[in-house]
Amino acid sequence: MANTYIQIGSTVTIGSGGSSTIDFTSIPNTYTDLILVMSGRLTTSGYDGTPWVVGAISLNGTVIASGKLLFGTGSASGSDNNAQAAFISDTDATANTFSSMSMYLPNYQSSNNKSISLDVVTENNGTASLLGLQAILSTVTSAITSITLTSNGSGAFAQYTTAALYGIKNS
Amino acid sequence: MTIPTAIEVNCATGEVTERPLTAEEIAQRDADAAAYEAQKAQEEAEAQAKATAKASARAKLAALGLTEDEIAAL
Numbered sequence: 716m717a718n719t720y721i722q723i724g725s726t727v728t729i730g731s732g733g734s735s736t737i738d739f740t741s742i743p744n745t746y747t748d749l750i751l752v753m754s755g756r757l758t759t760s761g762y763d764g765t766p767w768v769v770g771a772i773s774l775n776g777t778v779i780a781s782g783k784l785l786f787g788t789g790s791a792s793g794s795d796n797n798a799q800a801a802f803i804s805d806t807d808a809t810a811n812t813f814s815s816m817s818m819y820l821p822n823y824q825s826s827n828n829k830s831i832s833l834d835v836v837t838e839n840n841g842t843a844s845l846l847g848l849q850a851i852l853s854t855v856t857s858a859i860t861s862i863t864l865t866s867n868g869s870g871a872f873a874q875y876t877t878a879a880l881y882g883i884k885n886s
Numbered sequence: 887m888t889i890p891t892a893i894e895v896n897c898a899t900g901e902v903t904e905r906p907l908t909a910e911e912i913a914q915r916d917a918d919a920a921a922y923e924a925q926k927a928q929e930e931a932e933a934q935a936k937a938t939a940k941a942s943a944r945a946k947l948a949a950l951g952l953t954e955d956e957i958a959a960l
Contacts, residue, residue: 724897735890735907735915741898771918778918867919871890880897 719884721746726879733758733871737864739880742823744858746882749820751862753878756813757805759870770803772818772851773863774829780854782833786847804837805870812838813876820859829853890915 723746727737742749757770772779784795804814814837820829831851837844862880866872889906896903907915947957 724895725900725902727893727895727902729893730904732891734893734904736892736911738892738894739897740894741896743897771915865915865918867922869916869919880895 719882719886720750721882721884723749723880723882726877729872729874729876731874733873735866735871737872737876737878738861739863739878740861742860742862742880743882744824745884747822747824747885748883749823749859749862750881750883751818751820751864751878752881753803753816753818753864753876754813755803755816755876755878756808756811756873757803757866757870758873759867760806770867771863771865772831773861773865774820774853774855774859775857775861776863777853777855779831780828780852782849782851784847784849786845788843788845790843803835803866804839808837809840812840814838820862824858826856826858829855829859 723742724739729737737753739751781796786793786795803816804812814835816833816835818831818833820831823829829852831853833849833851834847835849836846839845864872864878890912891904892907892911893902893904895901944957947960948954
């Protein structure tokens with residue numbers, strides 16, 4: 716990896732009590748793009764009985780405006796308009812399995828709306844699993860200084876969920 | 887009841903702290919989740935209504951004497 720791919724802050728590892736929100740704050744303005752990677756699981760079941768659930772992503776405290784998702788489950792495929800994002804394994808998935816998510820936020824210091832691309836794969840030793848690609852729009856027009864991941868509903872990010880933020884320079 | 891917590895990474899210092907969510911943050915989180923579930927429920931209801939209307943239309947066409955192949959060709 717190029718030496719411009721630099722970790723910002725520290726890697727978060729969720730402890731035994733779980734946590735509802737992961738918040739990266741005071742993001743410096745010294746990079747061109749940002750990448751957030753997460754290995755995650757929730758402590759609750761989703762409302763629909765599938766082994767995954769969505770959570771919210773906020774930039775500078777503002778939840779993303781919209782998202783277009785393409786997904787496949789192994790037996791079906793589809794699309795969804797979704798103002799939430801980041802499919803993540805929940806308690807309907809096989810015990811101790813986690814989803815892997817990567818979120819790319821280019822040109823995060825722009826004074827225009829922000830585009831985010833997100834890819835995610837859930838792990839599940841069962842009949843249903845999911846991979847998804849999502850295009851996300853944020854209407855935040857200031858430089859991004861914080862990124863917040865929020866678990867869905869009453870759930871929390873489970874123990875051993877990890878998240879890390881990286882900065883990328885164009886030179 | 888356990889109070890949900892937030893983990894904050896200060897990217898300037900690298901410091902990681904954990905704190906309880908504020909009442910406002912909990913309310914916002916619950917509202918976001920409720921809005922999402924309401925949106926999904928509405929989409930599912932619309933899809934079900936469309937499927938029901940389609941089945942009804944096919945039944946009426948069949949009652950008029952059209953075959954399944956003829957209905958499918960429409």
